[in-house]
Amino acid sequence: MNSFLVLIKKEWWEWKNMILWITGIYLFLMLLILVPITRISNDLNFDDLEAGMSEIEIDWGDEIKNHSQLSQLPLNTIGSSGVGVPIKVAYGIGLIIGIHFIQGLLLFIALFYFADSIFGERMDSSTLFIRSQPLNDHSVLLSKIVSGFSGIILTSLMLSVIFLLYIKLVVWIFGFHQLELYEELKNGVQVFDLYVDMGVYQFVTLLWYSPFLLFLMWVSASVKKKPLIVGLGSPILLAIVLIIVFNNSTMIEQLFGVLGDIKGIALEQLLIHENMTETVGKLEIFDSFFKYIFSLRSFVSVLIAGVFYFLALHSYRRNIPTS
């Protein structure tokens, strides 16, 4: 077998339990939320829902104001029951919250993975074993990056499957499955497209976050202890100093702005689709994949990530075990 694939397999062996644990915890949390959902469903009255629609106020942020006003949407555009829009809105909100929850969870894992990627091997001295094999240093580091990125994307898809099944369960608990609209929603969801979108969504997030992740990898190859604290703390500290001393918020925007940007993209794609007159399932969160992947931001991200990659490589070659 190609040694690069063997290195990726090694990463899988090391991290598969973590992925299973995360999936388990995620599933547990979702099931826990079912308890209040079940209680609410007992009190739900479809007539009240329809009557109260005009009073619903949702803060969509600036993005939506440029495209449409939710309050102007006709209640009975779709669905013979007349509650089509609220259900679709709920469905859409649910999707966004779910996606962001998965996103946040996986971002945390990404930080943890890259902070530990080299440090773990240095701490238990197994870096000496790896470096006593006929393996190129680039192969070792690249295998970690590829494993990290693909592992996160695949985990997000797996969590998304659970999430969609969960939505179906919630729909069933609320009794929405009795409505004609449910059939429409169910048939409208293009599951394959949705997962392709999710994969691309994660990929772009990781691409834009790659400078920070590769920075963590560099820290992982350099410090003697606590790589996650050093890796997270130092850029945050620098960002705060920049704000206080120079009144410059660029760094903090770069650190946390990606999540906001991704949210904007998701909202934009979710809500501008013909003023919600299409079923949610036909949405394409990224209808223009190349627009994002070949953006200036992606180019700059790859460039900065490349600099951190070579710093990580340099430290990897210099530092043997932490002890």
Added chain:
Amino acid sequence: MDNLVSLNNLSKSYGKIQALSNITFQIPTGRIIGLIGPNGSGKTTLLRAMTGLIDYEGSISMLGVEPKVSRSELMENTGVIHDISVLPPWMKVSQVVEFKAGVQSAFNYDKCVKFLDKTSIKMDSKVKHLSKGMKTQLHLALVLATDTKLLILDEPTHGLDILFRKELYSNVLEEYFDNNKSVIISTHQVEEVEHILSDVIFLKDGYAILYDSVENLKSKYYQLIASDKHIDTIRKMNPITEHSFFGKRVFLLENADREKLESMGEVSSPSIADIFVAIMGGKS
């Protein structure tokens, strides 16, 4: 005879600390070299430089390649066991073997499994659950099942009991060594390896103060248990060491006339350990 290893003016410093100073030697094929020195003498630093794990000054040629430039190529034909346990603790034994088989073409999977079958190591055990001796056995199985030209053992018996030590060295001799290969064994416990060594390198404070074959050393140094009446005469011959043993005076002499010594007492070849202690105590 081809040189597998060639070092020329190798030096290494960590800040102001000079770990290695101008080390030069060659190692041909078919030799078992003992790299012997006290703790902190630079043995591990030297081996790490030779395996391309650290940067250095001077030049090193290992199997025809510069280790810091072509470590990957070097490791295709070199087996290494480090002074500490380096196998990933979270891995299962079967995964370690599979990993090794995947990254090294010269690795013989069946030979490794056969070797492990002779031990009490189970394939589904995790490395972290193995005893220190078992970890060494596993690592040894990996390197002995790999057809390499050079084997480097850095304090391989550190922390092992006497049974594992004996077994380790007999395995290296029986399963690995032949006239086309060389072995470098770093240790500060000279007595446990001297019976298998063909050459020794003594390291002290980062200097290679002696590199010679065991055969030469045995013919160059003599141990003399002297008769009382010759003690003063022997002292005038500048012995390297003198000590008392069961009431008798024992001397270690270098380049002395054996026939003359035999007339003054009982002459024997000293052990490498004796020579090591004598030289380490004096020479700088």
